[in-house]
Amino acid sequence: xxxxxxxxxxxxxxxxxxxxxxxxxxxxxxxxxxxxxxxxxxxxxxxxxxxxxxxxxxxxxxxxxxxxxxxxxxxxxxxxxxxxxxxxxxxxxxxxxxxxxxxxxxxxxxxxxxxxxxxxxxxxxxxxxxxxxxxxxxxxxxxxxx
Amino acid sequence: xxxxxxxxxxxxxxxxxxxxxxxxxxxxxxxxxxxxxxxxxxxxxxxxxxxxxxxxxxxxxxxxxxxxxxxxxxxxxxxxxxxxxxxxxxxxxxxxxxxxxxxxxxxxxxxxxx
Numbered sequence: 001x002x003x004x005x006x007x008x009x010x011x012x013x014x015x016x017x018x019x020x021x022x023x024x025x026x027x028x029x030x031x032x033x034x035x036x037x038x039x040x041x042x043x044x045x046x047x048x049x050x051x052x053x054x055x056x057x058x059x060x061x062x063x064x065x066x067x068x069x070x071x072x073x074x075x076x077x078x079x080x081x082x083x084x085x086x087x088x089x090x091x092x093x094x095x096x097x098x099x100x101x102x103x104x105x106x107x108x109x110x111x112x113x114x115x116x117x118x119x120x121x122x123x124x125x126x127x128x129x130x131x132x133x134x135x136x137x138x139x140x141x142x143x144x145x146x
Numbered sequence: 147x148x149x150x151x152x153x154x155x156x157x158x159x160x161x162x163x164x165x166x167x168x169x170x171x172x173x174x175x176x177x178x179x180x181x182x183x184x185x186x187x188x189x190x191x192x193x194x195x196x197x198x199x200x201x202x203x204x205x206x207x208x209x210x211x212x213x214x215x216x217x218x219x220x221x222x223x224x225x226x227x228x229x230x231x232x233x234x235x236x237x238x239x240x241x242x243x244x245x246x247x248x249x250x251x252x253x254x255x256x257x258x259x260x
Contacts, residue, residue, distance in 0.1 A: 013177045013178035014178055017174055017176070017178070017210075018211070042210070043212055043241060046176055046210070050176065050212065050213070050214060054177070098169055098249070098250035099253075103254070104221075104227070104254075105222055105223045105224065106220070107215075107217030107218070107220050108213070108217055108247060109215035110177055110216060110245070111213045112215055113213070113248070113249070114248070130161055
């Protein structure tokens with residue numbers, strides 16, 4: 001049976017830890033999720049919420065960031081929705097190779113990669129009125145495409 | 147071995163030992179914790195003599211690191227190298243090691259044993 005947990009946080013960095021805590025605590029209710037899976041979820045949710053908070057900051061929005069968890073015994077689906085200006089996920093600049101000295105000039109740019117890697121499904125829908133990030137983590141990891 | 151405790155910066159202490167400055171951040175190195183961590187690292191790097199900048203970042207007391215914290219480490223390494231030195235990591239959490247393995251950044255950062 002699906003169970004829904006919803007949370008709205010002010011778009012401020014002080015609430016990042018709360019968002020992580022609520023989502024991971026909700027997933028922890030299901031014993032099928034291992035510690036590794038919960039760690040993966042924590043990291044991916046942090047990246048999604050970070051992007052949302054920054055998106056609101058960029059447009060000086062006072063709106064809250066909406067986080068919705070849909071939990072079953074085999075998967076948790078988390079959606080993070082912001083009201084920022086949106087972006088084109090296909091237009092994100094690629095980082096230089098780690099062997100390239102210019103790599104150290106880039107302090108940002110890992111978030112999307114980490115969301116994709118540490119979840120089983122990651123999807124972004126973005127428009128000029130905001131962005132929704134959908135993350136799915138299964139209780140048993142799916143490494144079929146890694 | 148003699149340790150000299152310097153003034154805590156934003157609740158995080160750092161210690162000086164034979165030219166190596168050890169920075170010990172605590173808590174969450176995320177978007178919220180990144181500014182204080184960046185400031186602390188910057189102060190440590192700028193306070194070291196040019197050519198003798200060895201910054202050890204001890205992550206033992208860190209609870210969580212995401213891309214914001216990693217970005218600060220990348221920037222710290224860049225600034226340390228620009229002053230003829232380096233930045234090393236100690237007590238790397240397994241979650242961070244996973245990210246390093248994913249991104250290849252593990253080959254960029256030197257690690258030191260406790």
